[in-house]
Amino acid sequence: MDDYILEMKEITKLFPGVKALDEVSFKVKRGEIHCLVGENGAGKSTLMKVLSGVYPHGSYTGDISINGEVQKFKKISDSEKAGIGIIYQELALIPELTIYENVFFGHELKSGNTIDWNKTIAEAGKIINKVGLRAGLSTKVKNLGVGNQQLVEIAKALSRNVKLLILDEPTAALNEDDSEHLLDLLRELKNQGVTCIMISHKLKEVIEIADTLTILRDGKTICSLDAKEQEIDVQTVIKHMVGREIENIYPKRTNKNIGEVCFELKDWTVEDPRKGRTILKDICMNVRRGEIVGLPGLMGAGRTELALSIFGNVPNYKVKYGSIVMGGKAVSFKSPREAINAGVAYVSEDRKGNGLILIQDIKYNISIANLSHLTKGLAINENEEIVVAKKFKDSINIKAPSVEQKVGNLSGGNQQKVQVAKWMYVEPRVLILDEPTRGIDVGAKYEIYTLMNRLVEDGMSIIMISSELSEILGMSDRMYVMSEGKLTGELSREEASEEAVMALATKS
Amino acid sequence: MSKDNKGIGSEITTMLKNNIRSYAMYIALAAIFVIFNITTGGDFLSANNITNLINQTGYVAVLAIGMTLILIIRNIDLSVGFVAGFTGAISAKLMFSYGVNVYVAILAALGIGALIGLYQGALVVYAKVPAFVTTLAGMFIFKGLLLLITMGGGAIIVKDSFFTAICDACIPDLPSNIRFLPGMHNLTIYIGIIGVALAVFSQTKARMKKQKYGFKVISAPLFILGLIAAAAIVMAVTMLLASFNGIPWAAVIVGVLLFVYNFMLNRTTFGRYIYGIGGNPEAAELSGINVNKVMLLCFVSMSTIAALAGIMYTSRLRSALPNAGIGFELDAIASAYIGGVAVSGGVGKVTNTIIGALIIMSLTSGFLLMNVDIAYQYIAKGVIFIVAVAFDVLSRKKRA
Numbered sequence: 001m002d003d004y005i006l007e008m009k010e011i012t013k014l015f016p017g018v019k020a021l022d023e024v025s026f027k028v029k030r031g032e033i034h035c036l037v038g039e040n041g042a043g044k045s046t047l048m049k050v051l052s053g054v055y056p057h058g059s060y061t062g063d064i065s066i067n068g069e070v071q072k073f074k075k076i077s078d079s080e081k082a083g084i085g086i087i088y089q090e091l092a093l094i095p096e097l098t099i100y101e102n103v104f105f106g107h108e109l110k111s112g113n114t115i116d117w118n119k120t121i122a123e124a125g126k127i128i129n130k131v132g133l134r135a136g137l138s139t140k141v142k143n144l145g146v147g148n149q150q151l152v153e154i155a156k157a158l159s160r161n162v163k164l165l166i167l168d169e170p171t172a173a174l175n176e177d178d179s180e181h182l183l184d185l186l187r188e189l190k191n192q193g194v195t196c197i198m199i200s201h202k203l204k205e206v207i208e209i210a211d212t213l214t215i216l217r218d219g220k221t222i223c224s225l226d227a228k229e230q231e232i233d234v235q236t237v238i239k240h241m242v243g244r245e246i247e248n249i250y251p252k253r254t255n256k257n258i259g260e261v262c263f264e265l266k267d268w269t270v271e272d273p274r275k276g277r278t279i280l281k282d283i284c285m286n287v288r289r290g291e292i293v294g295l296p297g298l299m300g301a302g303r304t305e306l307a308l309s310i311f312g313n314v315p316n317y318k319v320k321y322g323s324i325v326m327g328g329k330a331v332s333f334k335s336p337r338e339a340i341n342a343g344v345a346y347v348s349e350d351r352k353g354n355g356l357i358l359i360q361d362i363k364y365n366i367s368i369a370n371l372s373h374l375t376k377g378l379a380i381n382e383n384e385e386i387v388v389a390k391k392f393k394d395s396i397n398i399k400a401p402s403v404e405q406k407v408g409n410l411s412g413g414n415q416q417k418v419q420v421a422k423w424m425y426v427e428p429r430v431l432i433l434d435e436p437t438r439g440i441d442v443g444a445k446y447e448i449y450t451l452m453n454r455l456v457e458d459g460m461s462i463i464m465i466s467s468e469l470s471e472i473l474g475m476s477d478r479m480y481v482m483s484e485g486k487l488t489g490e491l492s493r494e495e496a497s498e499e500a501v502m503a504l505a506t507k508s
Numbered sequence: 509m510s511k512d513n514k515g516i517g518s519e520i521t522t523m524l525k526n527n528i529r530s531y532a533m534y535i536a537l538a539a540i541f542v543i544f545n546i547t548t549g550g551d552f553l554s555a556n557n558i559t560n561l562i563n564q565t566g567y568v569a570v571l572a573i574g575m576t577l578i579l580i581i582r583n584i585d586l587s588v589g590f591v592a593g594f595t596g597a598i599s600a601k602l603m604f605s606y607g608v609n610v611y612v613a614i615l616a617a618l619g620i621g622a623l624i625g626l627y628q629g630a631l632v633v634y635a636k637v638p639a640f641v642t643t644l645a646g647m648f649i650f651k652g653l654l655l656l657i658t659m660g661g662g663a664i665i666v667k668d669s670f671f672t673a674i675c676d677a678c679i680p681d682l683p684s685n686i687r688f689l690p691g692m693h694n695l696t697i698y699i700g701i702i703g704v705a706l707a708v709f710s711q712t713k714a715r716m717k718k719q720k721y722g723f724k725v726i727s728a729p730l731f732i733l734g735l736i737a738a739a740a741i742v743m744a745v746t747m748l749l750a751s752f753n754g755i756p757w758a759a760v761i762v763g764v765l766l767f768v769y770n771f772m773l774n775r776t777t778f779g780r781y782i783y784g785i786g787g788n789p790e791a792a793e794l795s796g797i798n799v800n801k802v803m804l805l806c807f808v809s810m811s812t813i814a815a816l817a818g819i820m821y822t823s824r825l826r827s828a829l830p831n832a833g834i835g836f837e838l839d840a841i842a843s844a845y846i847g848g849v850a851v852s853g854g855v856g857k858v859t860n861t862i863i864g865a866l867i868i869m870s871l872t873s874g875f876l877l878m879n880v881d882i883a884y885q886y887i888a889k890g891v892i893f894i895v896a897v898a899f900d901v902l903s904r905k906k907r908a
Contacts, residue, residue, distance in 0.1 A: 311794070312796075314790075314793050314794060335796070335798065336793065336794055336796045337796040337797075337798065339796075340796045346794065348794060354788065354790035354793075354794055355791055355794070356788070356791055357783075357784055357787035357791050357792070357854070359787045359788075359854050359855065360783065360787055360854075364780070364784075367780075368780065368784055368792075368797075369795045369796050371777040371780055372777065375777055378771075378775070378776055379771070379776060380776065380777065380780065382775070383717060383718060383723070386721070386723060387721065
C-alpha cells in the first residue's frame, strides 16, 4: 500500500455556468515530485485553490485528506497549518522589505510581544543557505532577480515548515540557468522529505523532474503516469492534454476570398523597460486580406504584449527595432487613436478590465471609439447613436432589453459582442481579437465564430489570439505559433494539428 | 380612459424608481427651504434673502461645476479655495495698486488661473503625482501667495463699479419708457418668459425628433405636466426676483457656465471622454481616447473656474482679504457629492451639482438667519453630505 500525503477524491467545483472541476481525483505520494499538467482552463489552478482553502470547504463537493485525515479548510491559514505551502506565479513578496523580513513575514519570530530580529536573521540565514540563495540577507527583495525572488518565496514556505509545497508555473518567468537551479532545489527538498506539486507548461522539464504526472483536461482527471513504471514522452503527454475530439463547432466559411498581404510585421523586437528584458524578439509575420491568422501559444508566450505593442503601445514598451508595414508603407502608431485611424483595431482579452466601460450603457460603449462619425458641429447626434447601436444589437444578436442597458449587467457573451460591435463600427482593415471566446458559453462562442467568418468574407483581416487550441485550429487559415516571445513556427491549416502546435508552443 | 390613467401611473412609478436619487435631492432642497422659511418666520424665502442666497451661492456653485469634472475623472482638487483667493487678490491688486483696467485685471486673473491648472494638471497627468498631494501642496503655495499679495494693508479695496457688480448687483432694467409693469423689474420678467418659451420649444423639438426616429418618449400628458411644473418653478423664482432688484449677475454667470458645461458633458465627444475615463481609464485609453490630454484640460478648467470664483468672491466683499477662500474646496466637493457624483468616479451631472450647492449654501444662509451657532451649520452639512454619499454607495452596491 502506497503512503499518500494527499488524497483529493471526487472534487467537483461549479462556477456560474461552468463546471470547472468534474469529480477530479488527485493523489500525491509522500516525498515525490508530482507534476500537474493540462491546457489553460483545464482546472489545474482551480484544483490547487480548492486544496489551499482559497475556495473554502462547502463551496465544492468531494473530500480532501492529508495523511489520511479528512480536512475542511475554511481559509488559507487552515491549509497552512496543515503543512501546505503554495507559491503562485505572481510572487507575494513585499518588494521594499529585506530578504529576512520577507522570509518570516506573517509569522514573525517573537520574544514576548516584540519581534526578535537577531533570531529572525539567524534563522533566515539558515533557510536561505538551504535554498542556495547567494545574496546578503538585508538585500531588499526588489533588488533581486525573478529567479532569486522565487527562492525567497520557497524559503518563506520552508520557514513555515511545509510538508507539501505547491508551485504554480515556477519557471515561467525564469531563464534556463535559474530554471535548472530551481529544479535542482526541488530534488534537494525531495531528499529532505518535502513533497512537491508542480504545475508547469514546459513539458520537457516536467518529464525531466516528475516522479508522477497527472493530466487534467476540461476539469477532469485524464490519467496519472508513474515515471517508474513507464517511459513518459512529450508526445504521449500532449495527446492526453489535448485529446478531445473536435466536433462540428466551427462554422464553415462559404466564400473564402484571400487577397494580397495588407499587414506585415518585420523583425518586431520589443523590450519591457519595467522588466528590463526583451519580451518580443524578431517577430516576422504577415496577414492577408480576408484571412484569419491564428496566434496559438501558452499564456505568457507574449501574444497580448505583441498586440498591445502594435496597437499604439499603451504599456509604453520600447520598440528596439522592427517595423509595421501596411499598404506598402512602413507605419508606426504612437497611440491607439493613430492605430485606429490607420485601420487597426484591438479587442481586448480582458473585457471587464480594459475592454468595456461597465457603468455605461450599450450604445455608449459601441460609439466611444468612433464618435466623430456621429458628431456634426459640436454636438453628438444622440438619436443617430441609438440607431447605430440598435443596428448592431440586431445584426449580431446582443441580448438585452434595450441599447440603454448598462454593459455591466450583460452576460459575458453579450459583453463580448458589444466589444466586437464597438470595433466593427470603426470598420478596421485589421482586427486583432485577443481571446475572443474566453469565459463565454458554447452558444455565444458559435455566434462569435460566425461573426468572424462574416467579417473576413467582407474583406476584413483578423488576427486571432487564443489559448484554446481547438478554436485556433478550427478557425484559422494560417497560424504563427509563439513561445516565450519568439515565433517558433508558421503552420498552414493543412499542416496544423494539436500535437504540432503544442510541440512548437512548448519549445524554448 | 381608466386604462390610460393606469398607464401613466406605472410610467410615473418607473420614472420615480429610475431617478429616486435625483428626486430625493429635490425633496431635500424643498424641505430645507420650507423648514427655514418657517423657522425664520418667512424671512428665508423673501426676495431679499433669495437674492442674497444666489449671490452667496454663486462662487461655490461655479467651483462645484468645475469640481464635478475633476471628481468624475477620479481626481480631486483641494487647492481651489486658495487659488480663488489668490487670483481674486491679483485682480484687486492690479486695479488698486497699478490702476489696471478692470477687464484686463479680470482676464489676467483668469489667465493665471489657467496657468495654475496647467501646472497642477501636468504634475498629476504626466509626472503621476497623485492629485491629492499636488493640490494639497497647492493649498500651501497659493495661501502663501495670497498672504504675500495682501501683505501690508491686509485688505485690498476694490472700487470699480463694474467689478463690484459681478457678485453684488443685479442686471439693469429696461429704460423706463418701455417698462410695462410698474413696480417690478421688467427685464427679469421678460427673461423669465423668454427662457421658459425657449425651454418649451427645445424640449418639444427634441421630443418630436425622437418620435420621428420611432423611439419611445414619455407620454404627452406627463411631458406637458413636467413642462408646466418646471415653468411654474422658474416663473415663481423670476417673479420673486422681479419684485426686488431683478436677476443677480451671479445667477447669470452660473447660468451661462452651467449651460456650457452641461452641453459639453452631455452632447460633445469631450464630455463622453470624461465619463469614459471616469468609468474605466484603461478601456478609455484602448478606445483611442487621449486620456492625458482630457485630464489636463479638466485641471485647467478647474483652476480657471477657481479664478472666476475668486473674482466673484472679491466682488461680493468689494475687497480682497488675506483669509479669502478658506474652506471653499470643502463646500465645492460636498456640493458635487451631494449632487450625486459617484465616489468611484464616472458618474455625475453638473445640473445636480448645482442643486447640491444650493443645499449647502441654503444651510449656511438659513442657520445664519436663524442666528444659530456656526457649529450646528457644520454638523448639518456634514450629516447631509455623508447621508447622500452613503445612500449612493449602498444603492450602487445593491444594483451591482
